[in-house]
Amino acid sequence: MPEKLIISSHTGRTVLRNNEEFLVFAGTAYLGIPQNEVFRKLLMEGFERFGTNYGSSRNGNVVFDIYEEAEAKLAEMVGSDSALTVSSGMLAGQLVLRQFEDHAHLFISPGIHPALRPLNYQSRIQTYEHWTDHVLKELKSHKFPEAVIFLNTIDILQAKRYDLSWLQNLPNDLRLIIVIDDSHGFGLIGEQGAGHWPQLPKSPTIERIMVSSMGKALGLPGGIIAGSENRVNKIKSDGVFVGGSPLVPAYLHAFVNAQSIYEDERQKLRTIRTHFAILIDSLKKTITSEGLPVFNINNNGITEKLLHHHILLSSFPYPTPQSEPVTRVVLNSTHTKEDVEQLANALLTYL
Template sequence: MFNCRPADVFNCQPADVFNCRPADVFNCQPKERTVTRVEVSPLAWLDDVETQRRAAGLRRSLRTRRPVGAELDLASNDYLGLSQHPRVLEGGVAALRTWGAGSSGSRLVTGNTELHEAFEDALAAFVGAQSALVFSSGYTANLGAVVSLSGPGSLVVSDALTHASLVDACRLSRARVAVTPHSDVGAVETALAERSEERAVVVTDSVFSADGDLAPLRALHDVCRRHGALLIVDEAHGLGVRGSGGRGLLHEVGLAGAPDVVMTTTMSKALGSQGGVVLGPTAVRDHLIDAARPFIFDTGLAPAAVGAAHAALGVLIDEPWRAQRVLDHAASLARICDVAETPASAVVSVILGDPEVALAAAAACLERGVRVGCFRPPTVPAGTSRLRLTARASLSDDEMALAREVLTDVLSPA
């Protein structure tokens, strides 16, 4: 009895305690009690979240498209109209037949091919960079570049409207992150001037995906150079649209090949394929091969995607008029939608404000045979839900006439 724990003694029967030896009493097990448990799924909270999203008009859904859509597509990022181009399709098929369906491993093991390296050399030469490194997507290219070139003990300065991939890269970098107001060069300079860290990186899109406006790259570079910072520019929406023959905004403003600038881009927009690329000094490429986890531990990009992108680059080189055609069609779409400013890129943003209004307008366009993008929070700030139209170099006169008819009707005041 003396050595029993209080709970053991309390739950023993009197006869048991009286007759058992001290060791038995000490080891006496509490009497079993029936506990009623309410079974609640650990995912039950998702029901409340979905209800809230529906109430706010922010519920998303997947829409399956057909191989050849009957509607006019003003929603995709196929800016040059190359995803169905015969040369691009043949480039993908030829790579598929030669190298197989998949790259079979990471590029450091078995996934690196002559095809990957030939494309890297060609793209670097086209945009004026010293070297290039292909990743499996534009998203992973941004993660690899920002995380590997910053890290603990450094500062990353990011524009408030940078793409989600750059936002996530900043979070993963373990650097101190300063988010500055959109295109506010003064705020970037203040952040760099007040830093205590030895190394600093400034990240920005060249063309912002939701509004289609351009970053002040020349001014940002001047600030970076004054304060010894590296500038990383995502040209996902600039390549194929801005610059001479579509070489990008960095090339247009005279920063191509600068030793303190790194360019990232995607092969899934103007080049009509899939994948991402980091371009810059050879030392950056070498460092990424050693340090970029999205490169080291990810399977290499499928050969068919590389072959298609390389073929698309060839089309762009042979047909440089496509870049200007995109801007011309974007200007026409802006006039149709009564957007005041002439677009600086393929993106035409028609702000409607309320997410339900934007959804209804997009649905009305689709019913009339025109597919448009619909951007709502959190993709864009609250109160700025919009239709996002994207111009293509391959739009015909008949397609532009249909766009005028439908958009004018849907967007006209009730």
């Protein structure tokens, strides 16, 4: 296993390691929100108004108004009827899984996040393409009373977007539920950061649900469930939701008031990603990406070489500690043109 690189501070584009500054191309804060000065000011406003934490139940008789305000904004952003915030993306996934795992037939895509995978579940299908073929065949040959399809939208480690077009071929004579994990798309991809929700089929026989961490592009320590008002209300009555503390309200205050910040940072990231992609175009057999701010590098030895140039990449074994490292460049909107040029020059030298 590669050595863990312990750092003592993080500016978004640089870190301190052993009191030395390194350019860093890792993490998931794609829009640089944790280091955004204007967002931090909004967060401080939220702390002044709501305090640093709120440990009560959302089903209590005294509840802050910011939750409904933020959830209405999130539903509008996604394009769903309703939305619900919780304290983590993991909890969002678990709450949705609890809605179905004891009675529905579940189709679970390879590589799904553990939050959406039943305990001890083992998939016998290795590739996404084979799995989609299997799902379509099963749905056309069996009349399940209720079937739920769980799938990722992005393989962020391989810097690939999953093809969702096959969902348009689902049968229309069954009650189906599609659950997508859009943690690496929501807030980043599509108009106003809507993510992949607009790509899901609209049909009276298909229910759509999105779960997502909000700790990636949006920079919020929480999770979201988006879907129908009926589904959201059912989840609100789940004892796990009732008994859990909610997302810190100050962050939702910052989110509601930061919409122009998010749009500006999305544009900055698009510009810096395009510039970097042009610079490394000659390396496209070794470095791959499907329109994402993440680039997979098929050369694990590069990390040690770049370390000598004070450049840190994302590189760690996956899916198990015994696996080969997955090495990636992760860009965010705090990176400058000079940063990615320095990185590109180093990659062109060694690859």
